Amino acid sequence: MTALRITIVGDGSSDANLQPIIDWLIKDRFPMCAYEIAYAHQLRTDGMSLQKRMSAAFALYPCDVLIVHRDAERVDIAARQKEIEKAAVAEDLGLPIVALVPIKMTEAWLLFDEAAIRSAAGNPNGKVALKLPRPKDVEKISDAKTLIFDALKTASELNGRRLENFNVRQARNRVAGLIKDFSSLRHLSAFSQFESRFTVAIEALI
The missing domain is CATH 3.40.50.2300 (Response regulator)
Structure with missing residues (x-):
């Protein structure tokens, strides 16, 4: 074929x-x-x-x-x-x-990879805590969309007008493409x- x-x-x-x-x-x-x-x-x-x-x-x-x-x-x-x-x-x-x-929603399947979220936010070397759930708990999150948006904003470490202009939806849509291994989803x-x-x-x- x-x-x-x-x-x-x-x-x-x-x-x-x-x-x-x-x-x-x-x-x-x-x-x-x-x-x-x-x-x-x-x-x-x-x-x-x-x-x-x-x-x-x-x-x-x-x-x-x-x-x-x-x-x-x-x-x-x-x-x-x-x-x-x-x-x-x-x-x-x-x-x-x-x-x-x-x-719950698709965004829950993106919450396990902290490095991908930091890179999608444009700050791959950031150290600020993102408060992400444990991989096995992501299906329990009631509003994964809000959680990943908040995590991306936090990971960006932007402030003021720069944070206001940060396109969080575009950043979210970059996360999956930056993840190399989705085997954690098998849990x-x-x-x-x-x-x-x-x-x-x-x-x-x-």
């Missing part, structure tokens, strides 16, 4: 951070596999049902595997997974669709579930 094509469908601006995670996972599990990953960033999702979002993503970014991300947030993770599975059956695109559902139940489903889908295609 030619290069395996993988498309990620997200539901927020931070979901581009999933691409480096998927990239690392494929290299780790399938080092001989040729692949391409696309994040459906051009997809306009306002008012679009989940199943139509899948269909639109596939039309814009044809693929062999579609990864559909939804944050669980206040909904049980199993309910989110069933929601994605139901939409996949209804749309019937004829390809594997893998649900990716963090227990998290949501990631383990995703990895298992994703592995089965890829093994069926290669």
Whole structure:
């Protein structure tokens, strides 16, 4: 087969951070596999049902595997997974669709790498304490987005107007690309579930 094509469908601006995670996972599990990953960033999702979002993503970014991300947030993770599975059956695109559902939100999966956060903040040699949770506790954080934003601001060690002008969203979107090893995520139940489903889908295609 030619290069395996993988498309990620997200539901927020931070979901581009999933691409480096998927990239690392494929290299780790399938080092001989040729692949391409696309994040459906051009997809306009306002008012679009989940199943139509899948269909639109596939039309814009044809693929062999579609990864559909939804944050669980206040909904049980199993309910989110069933929601994605139901939409996949209804749309019937004829390809594997893998649900990716963090227990809270995507940002929780970026909180374990202090060095990456400092580098993304533009201050890799900073020493100020960031007060990050232990890797095994990140799924317990109720608002990981606020936590990583605060950590990035603290890591920047900027003050006054320079801190006001610090683009924390851009900094957040750099974090995942600076992480070299995501194996710590394997301690998290949501990631383990995703990895298992994703592995089965890829093994069926290669």
